[in-house]
Amino acid sequence: MAHIAVDIGASSGRLVVGEIKSGKLVIEEIHRFANGFVEKNGTCYWDINHLLHEIVKGLAEAKKQGYQSVTVGVDTWAVDYVLVDENGNRLQEVVAYRDSRTDGTIEKVSQHIDKKEIYQKTGVQFLSFNTLYQLYEEDKELLQKAKHILLVPDYLGYCLTGRAVTEVTNASTMQMLNVKTRDFDQDLLNLLSLKRSQFPPFAEPGEELGPLLAERFPDVDLPECRVMTVASHDTASAIAGTPGQGENWAYLSSGTWSLLGIESADPVVSELSLEDNYTNEWGVFGTYRFLKNIMGMWIMQEVRRHLPVDFTFAEFVDEARNVEHFRQFVDLNDDRFLNPSNMVKEIQAYCQETNQPVPETAGELAACVYDNLAIIYAMAIRGLETMTGQAIDRLHIVGGGANNALLNQLTADMSGKTVYAGPFEATAVGNIMMQMIASGDIGSLEEGRELIRHSFPLQSFVPKEQQAAKRIEQFDQHRKGEKV
Structure with a gap:
């Protein structure tokens, strides 16, 4: 069927x-x-x-x-x-x-x-x-x-x-x-x-x-x-459709929002998880999705909408490869970026207010967004490890954002974790997999994930950046309003 x-x-x-x-x-x-x-x-x-x-x-x-x-x-x-x-x-x-x-x-x-x-x-x-x-x-x-x-x-x-x-x-x-x-x-x-x-x-x-x-x-x-x-x-469907195996893996469902977390048998409710605003959403088969909700590709969707020249998302990546990176440190999780009237102007205003170089071109704006998302992802992974006591050695990025090889590599660099990208259609795949389980076509979540690993290619990204700790420190200082 x-x-x-x-x-x-x-x-x-x-x-x-x-x-x-x-x-x-x-x-x-x-x-x-x-x-x-x-x-x-x-x-x-x-x-x-x-x-x-x-x-x-x-x-x-x-x-x-x-x-x-x-x-x-x-x-x-x-x-x-x-x-x-x-x-x-x-x-x-x-x-x-x-x-x-x-x-x-x-x-x-x-x-x-x-x-x-x-x-x-x-x-x-x-x-x-x-x-x-x-x-x-x-x-x-x-x-x-x-x-x-x-x-x-x-x-x-x-x-x-x-x-x-x-x-x-x-x-x-x-x-x-x-x-x-x-x-x-x-x-x-x-x-x-x-x-x-x-x-x-x-x-x-x-x-x-x-x-x-x-x-x-x-x-x-x-x-x-x-x-x-x-x-x-x-997101719950996307995580069901994530081809993780064994332990010590995290997921990043990358779309309009970025949801980064782990699949847990129990909720994690602590002073630290409250302070850092992590969440426990319910997953399939009684699991919990302990995760951090992060601004995602919405930022680039809005940047694209407010530029005078229409760029495809692939063209944004190409433009970002040709500019200097980590010139701005921007807390994209700030509520000011939730639904501003003009995302380009909002990013530029943030940089002006914090005495940083103002991104002007499509490539500079894209690099600014990708760099800071990668840093925020890395900090979220570090938070997961601290709060759960569980070491994470690999990150599965699924969803449309997994197509962005530049951001995938930046994420591997900033986090120090090997990144596996795919499947890009994880939400639809997870949705279909639960229908297959309900219909008896497959027997379990583990069997479904094995089917996914067998059916869709994964691309890997190995960490290369040597200055990740410095970049994260600079970001944290800007976020706290300290002089860099």
Whole structure:
């Protein structure tokens, strides 16, 4: 049987079909579409109807290509939600996490429940757009009318099948689940005046959600579809699709965001992990993704958007190879880079304010971003080793950012770890793998990862840089406002 991953990110979505042929997992993209939030009356929204339309359109394309019977799994980004009334109707447009409504909300919430207590309960890092803070700012009348509060992939699954669930890997990003009880924390629900019943029952990755209700789409010729609950947070799918083996490896899921961490049997909740803002998100088969959330290729997407000449991402890499590196040290995790009106000007302003050379050309801007991401990655790995007591000797970079050989090498240089890049389509691969496990095509996560290693080439990068410690020290001094 063929399996279709519906993989939707912040800037695009696609449907990818996967099958085992001659002992290898073979994937093919069959439909791609644009995504992005739009601003209306000062609020940023997703077009959720557009996403559902494109999913159905992609499934119709699968039927045209001869796929009569398939399984389907949906993954998207995290934290954003949909309010649904008792009749199954959506109560409002879906607000995007980069909206400014939660600016300062962490401080508001911490006046009711101390940040340390929230972290001890949830083990989740403090990000201004976490669902906890979005719901705190939500219209209280709308919240009371909501029968279901569904994260985006769960809502799309609900539209396809009529069944409402709360998939655990995505739900864990909300900063509302208690790591001890593995359920919604009652104190946080009370703070929001919400009931546990407004969140549908949990579903684990690898469960069958139900058949697609073709009668809801009478004008479309669709294949017979069994919808599966996969790791619906795209990062959780990407980590499931990471070909790590044994121990002492870390992952970097490199896309719009960079998620760097380890797969752990237990959460890591400590004073140090709180101080350094590491998070414990739930993974497949009861694991935890202990990781650091880092600004990723979003920075370059925005740099590209605001340059007068359009560069491809490959051209940015070529331009960056021809300029001097490590001329600027910029903390790209600063909130000022979350959604500035002009990313180029924001980077340049940061450099001016910190008395550093101002990057002007495309190559200088790209080098600035790549250099500092590599440093931030290296510091995050060092943090992982300190907090877990586990030595890391190799880093698997997966996702679209793994195509960037220059950044891969810089990351190896700064971290001192051997980097393995690939597969580039790890999210779709992990999505498909969980469908295969649910369908009985493969028996376990380990078997799935062995299949991935056998099916996709990996490129290795060995550390070469001799001044990594100096670069990291310079970065840290700038971040702390010290004179270099």
